[in-house]
Amino acid sequence: MSELQHGPLEDRHRALGASFAEFGGWLMPVSYAGTVSEHNATREAVGLFDVSHLGKATVRGPGAAAFVNATLTNDLGRVRPGQAQYTLCCNESGGVIDDLIAYYVSDDEIFLVPNAANTAAVVASLQAVAPAGVTVTDEHRSRAVLAVQGPRAAEVLTGMGLPTEMDYMAFQDATFAGVPVRVCRSGYTGEQGYELLPEWDSAPVVFDALVAAVGQAGGELAGLGARDTLRTEMGYALHGHELSPTISPLQARCGWAIGWKKDAFFGRDALLAEKAAGPTRLVRGLRATGRGVLRADLAVLDGDRQVGITTSGTFSPSLKVGIALALIDTDAGIDDGAQLTVDVRGRQVECEVVTPPFVTAKTR
Template identity: 60%
Template structure:
C-alpha cells in the first residue's frame, strides 16, 4: 500500500502500469527500476537511450529586478560568467561554515528570472534561505509540486526528441524554451548520467502526453524506461557527488573537489570567508575515487583503511560498474594519503584492495556537440 505521506509524480499511474518498483527519494515515491532491471536500464543509457522521470527534483523561480544579481550574491558559482540561455552547476553553502546545503542547477533565463533546480530533500531549505535574504522586489517561489522533469539520456537522445518536434543540438549546459502539444517545455542539455542527453521541464498537466510521445518515439532506438537505481549506478561511474552521501552540510566544496563551482573572485556569496580560509590552509580530506583491484564491490558505510590497523574513512558511494565490470566508489580520504595509494575496504569482514584514482571512472558522450 502506498505511503500517503509521500509525494507522487504526475506520471505515477504510468509507472504503475509499466510495473515499476518504487522507493522513497527525498519525500517522494519514485520508480527504482522497471521489469527490465537496473543492468539493462544502465546499459541502454550507455549504448542507446533511456528515459527517466525525475519529477522529485525541486523547482524554484527567483524573479524581479536584480534577480540574477541576488542569485549571484548568494550561491557559490559566478552567474556573471554565463549568458541568458545557459545553465550552471552551483552550490548553496552555509553562510558561516561553508558546508554544502545543496548542489543545484541554475537556469539563467534573463536578469529578472533565474530558475533553480535543487535536490528534492533540500528544496524547502534552499527556498527558505533565499526568501529570508531576498531584497525588496525579488521573489523566490517554490514550484516543487507544479512541474515535472523528464530526462532523456543517451547517445540516441537527439533522435528521440526530434521525433516529437523538440529542439536538439544546443550546447552542453544550455537550454531552449519550446512547447509540446500546447504546454511550454524547457529543453535543457543537462543530466546526471554522464551521457549526452536532455532534461525536459514541463507543467504537470503537460507531462503525461509528453511522456507517452517520448516512449513511442524511442521504440525504434531501443529506449528503455529507467528508474533511479540505474541513475545512481550511472552517476557513480561518473564520480558525480550525491547530496546526503558524498556531500552534506558537514562537507565543504574544497573537500568535495567542487572548487570549480565556486566564484572565488566574487565579492560575496554564502560561506565565502570560511571557504577562502579552507582553500588557503588546504583541506584535511578530499573526495576520491576508488576502483577495485579484485572482485570487491564497495557500498556506502563500509570502512576504508590504509592498513589493517589504520582506519581512514567510510565509503560514501559505491557500486559495481557495469561498464568496467569492477567495483567503484568514492570516499572522503584524508589528504595525507597519497592520491594513488592502495587502500583496503572492509567488505563483510574481508579486506579487499582498492586503488585511489581520479574520477570519472568511464569516458562518455556528455559534452559532445
C-alpha cells in the same frame, strides 16, 4: 514522519511495471527491466528517466540574477539568458545545503532546480536575505522533469520536433502537442542528454510520446537505480553522500563551481579559509581489484590504519567491478594507484585509488 509525495506519472510507471522506493520524501521508480539493463541501454542507446521529484523554485524581481549571484557559489555572470549553471547553496561554515542547477531566464528571473529533500531549505535560505522587490517561490509542482540520456537522445527529441542543437548547459523553451516544455542540454549520466521540464499536469502527454520514441530508438525506461550507477561511474557528487552540510565543495572536488573572485556568496569566508589551508580530506575514487560489493559508509584502510570512509558504492555495469567514492584524509599521503582495502562487514576488499570519472564522459 512527513507524508510520502507522489509525482505526476506514477500511474504510468505502475502500468509499465516499475518497482518503487522512497527517495527524498517521494515515491519514485527504481527500475523496470533491471538496473544493469537500463544502465547499458543509456550508455549504448538512450534511457528515459522520470526525475520529477527534483525541486523547482523561481527567483523573480528587479536584479534577481544579481541577488542569486551574491548568494549561490558559482559566478552567474559567466552565463547569459538561455544558459544553465551548476552551483551550490552553502551554509556559513562552508558546508553544502544543496547543489542545484540555476536557469538564467533573464536578469529579473532565475529558475532553480534543487534536490527534492532540500528545496524548502534552499528557498528559506534565499528568502531570508532577499531584497525588497525580489520574491523566492517554491514551485515544486510547477513542472515535471524528464531526462533523456544517451548517444541517441538527440535523435529521440528531433523526432518529436523538440530542439537539440544547443551548447552544453544551454536551454530553450519549446512546445510539444501544445504543452510548454523547457529543454536543457544537461544530465547526470555522463552521456549526451537533455532534461525536459513540461508543465506538471501536462507531463503525461510528453512522457507517453517519449516512451514510444525511446523504444523505437532501442532504448529503455530507466529508474533511480540506473541513475545512481551511471552518476557513480562519472564520479558525480550526490547530496547526502559526497556533499552535505558537513562536507564542503572543496572536499567534494566541486571547487570549480565556486566564483572565488566574487565579493559575496553564502559560506564565502569559510571556503576561502579552507582553500588557503587546504582541505583535510578529498573525495577519491576506489576501483575494486578484489571480489566484493562496495557501499557507502564503509571504512577505508591503509593496512591497519583507517584513512577514510566511502560515500557511495556500487557495482559498475560498464566496468563489471565494484567502484566507490570515498572521503580520504589528505594527510594520509595516498596517491593514485595506491592499494587500499575497504572493510565490508569484516572482510577486506582490495581496491586501487583512482581519479574519477571511472569511464569517459560524452556530455559534449
